[in-house]
Amino acid sequence: MHGMMMKEPLSIIEILRYAAAAHPGAGIVSVRTEGDIHRETYAEAYARAGQLAHGLARLGVGRGDRVATLAWNGYRHFELYYAISGMGAVCHTINPRLSAEQMLYIIGHAQDRVLCFDVTFTPILEGLAEHLPKDLILVAMTDRAQMPDSPLDLLCYEDLLEGQPEEYDWPSLDEESAAALCYTSGTTGHPKGALFSHRSTVLHAMTVAICLSKSLSEGARVLPVVPLFHVNAWGLPYAAPLAGASLVMPGAKLDGASLFDLMEAEHVTSAWGVPTVWLGLRGEIDKRGRNPEGFAQVVVGGSAAPRSMIEGFEDSGVEVCHAWGMTEMSPVGTHGLLSAEMKVLPREEQMALKSKQGRRLFGVELKIVDEAGNRLPHDGRASGELYVRGNTVVSGYFSNPEASEKAIDAEGWFGTGDVASIDPQGFLTIQDRTKDLIKSGGEWISSIDLENIAMAHPKVASCAVIAVPHPKWDERPLLVVVPAGEAPELAELHEMMLEHVAKWQLPDAMVCVEELPLTATGKVSKLTLRRQFADYALPDAV
Amino acid sequence: MHGMMMKEPLSIIEILRYAAAAHPGAGIVSVRTEGDIHRETYAEAYARAGQLAHGLARLGVGRGDRVATLAWNGYRHFELYYAISGMGAVCHTINPRLSAEQMLYIIGHAQDRVLCFDVTFTPILEGLAEHLPKDLILVAMTDRAQMPDSPLDLLCYEDLLEGQPEEYDWPSLDEESAAALCYTSGTTGHPKGALFSHRSTVLHAMTVAICLSKSLSEGARVLPVVPLFHVNAWGLPYAAPLAGASLVMPGAKLDGASLFDLMEAEHVTSAWGVPTVWLGLRGEIDKRGRNPEGFAQVVVGGSAAPRSMIEGFEDSGVEVCHAWGMTEMSPVGTHGLLSAEMKVLPREEQMALKSKQGRRLFGVELKIVDEAGNRLPHDGRASGELYVRGNTVVSGYFSNPEASEKAIDAEGWFGTGDVASIDPQGFLTIQDRTKDLIKSGGEWISSIDLENIAMAHPKVASCAVIAVPHPKWDERPLLVVVPAGEAPELAELHEMMLEHVAKWQLPDAMVCVEELPLTATGKVSKLTLRRQFADYALPDAV
């Protein structure tokens, strides 16, 4: 028997429409690529999203079309999120840190019709220009006066909005319609696209707003250092307006000093980002001997937050929330806020809990399994591959049946590629990774891709690329080579790699060995290698 | 194009399962009908809900079956909410204030299979006994030792749970499945059932938790004086555990002194109920010259909160949230919390805003229309019938096609029967009512029902029942009679009425007039009458 209740589709644009009315004083502060600070309320953003939707419609953007963005965190990027999804198209955020090859691949795979980019990325596009689809419309996210001097055929973002009505007749969409697309690195091969729906996005925003209500409340001022071009800035562009928190968008300057100044000037209460970014900020805090005023909470995720960092913040009165998630989870899966009872535990125990990766959000299910797929107990000891389930988890990858097939287990759960234990209180501890990837400053590097390139070099007999701990980037790639006679130079391998991967993805160092350790089944044992080189001192790791 | 996200049905039992793990210290404190205070955590409640589901299954309760409750606010009632909905049955809350006739009607209309009741209501059931369906199973919500001495054939609630496993294999249900049923008075005729779904209930809980996050956060202690047997205690049994707030359940004693003592002993931070209840508490606060310790917020709704009450609370440091809603809205529609900007307005302006009925919750749409159904502006002046739309609004009434048909307008909105204006900031002001009902202490009285009975008396030529303001009950019924010769006695009319309505629904007074004012179309003008008797001093209105 069904209930007798209305069914209105959950819809992304409703979040902004609500925020515009419910939180009249809240909005977005942006450090612009133009150099100045820009402010707009959610009501203004909603009106401009309406104009933008009209502008995009005039370019021919229709339901289901992909519109790409290549941009820093700023108000125009925020407007694009809402206008594109609101009109029924799909907002495809591109990570500017991808290699040219990867970028071209995803633009082609997504079949983007329009690409909107921050002018700082003009050189990237000029570099790609001859390989870009001929009918791809390029929109520079700036005004007429600041349009870059470029041989490319560019439209101007502000021109698109100019003169358009602020009211847009947002269509009523099936709540399962695609709304946003974000590619994530696979262990090997091409990036894979997570295709979010209106339903998944709205439910994610709601659950984040509930579980992290302390950071996301009316009057809060939240700094997403985590990029809008990667993992949806952890859902903040949706959860913050819903909850009435303002967003402080840092633009391109993410060094410690710039962040400190921005946080202080804008009275940021909660800042969200990967450990690498907070290292820089902590350095600046140490230098000035104080926190930015009003700074009360930091949300750290994307890589394990080192305990020393957690203690550094906590000791100075900044609450640390250690979170875990992944693109395929919209992305937040767990949060590390302590319950009232835990907050009265001795400091050591609290820090131990905060060093773990937190507890599940409402609506997210976690299970760990052994190699045969049997469930393991949540006893804090058993460790196995982590699987997840819920409305905010992908059911596969966009236009990629093969990867989709592999992603989901027989019970319908998504395999995260993380190895974890879960304690009786529900705290997750990420122990290891089954996926052969290295996470540097919050971004992925594929070991296997690098290995495949290196193997093609005549002086390389066999090789492996492994993650080595790095104080700043969390992990960096180390290339372990068995030479075929004379040892190769790292420089010559770099040269070959640069044709396929981005510069920051190159191995930091190379070591030559006589043979690689093997597993029982004769594969290279990355586990043994990682242990062997756990203390390896990378050249720039100070 | 659809997104590629998992679709897990939104499910009520997931709220309690989540709370049990996420908020280990939070739970339910209940003043028991047995007289003592009972405490259980959400984890304990979840385990007992599992046992209860087993017990109900053994009684033969299956998917879609209706299980009724007739109970005060307490932990067993809370457990029934979750066990019944969780197993796929429908939790039908019965208002003990209904007349015998109405109660029998709704038990029959709902086709209840089981009825669970607090032992204080044993006399009510004994009174109804001979008219109750023969196969209705009666469960006394107590333990074996406290079973009432009654000629009725009664099962014992604790016996049902005894020995049952705590794990129950909660079925995966379509999220639109019916989960709860609550009857509400119509203008005339029988009560009508609002049939809530899992989806509507979970979305309501989430949106209440977000919009009222200040009151519903981890560590908060919330007192629902608003009954679980009416309007789902404003959704608190769902929103509080989701957000990690504890519930303090007052049982049957709702006088000012009892509430004060309970609030103080249990450190209640936020208390929710109708104005009538807060009058009693305010009296007690005045007597003792202070607030219960820890009392920080009061949520008032169900009837208009008088400005003097709002000011009384606010002046003593208790924040007032004036909310509006109705059974058919799950029930919360608006909340009266001020945004940051409004909180710095002069006190007078703040109090004026708080006297209004608040702004819409996320997901709730409001419109006001004129008699022809045209939309009126939200300018704070235009006033018209209020219509609502959203996932938490009914699309009709249970097994009542006629009432369902009338409830929804051509655009698919639900007509509230309230007349309101909406100001440019979104604040609702309830001006009047198109429905011919009187709201006394949060409960409805049908004018038309009383009129129909009175009209049957030979000494009544014509008559009208109208709401007259009452300092305690907000409104009470006044009977205005045009006698057919000799005037009737109120007592003889009361006698006739008592056969159909509850005692508290009887008119407080009667006045005789020579004729009733008529509208242009020749109907009795209740509006004119209400104005005429606005200052009428009811006998017990001190």
Ligand SMILES: Nc1ncnc2c1ncn2[C@@H]1O[C@H](COP(=O)(O)O)[C@@H](O)[C@H]1O
């Ligand atoms: N804050 C309020 N001010 C005035 N009337 C209210 C308020 N809240 C609820 N009501 C009335 O109560 C009705 C809902 O009653 P119920 O379904 O019993 O909750 C609404 O349609 C209004 O007429």
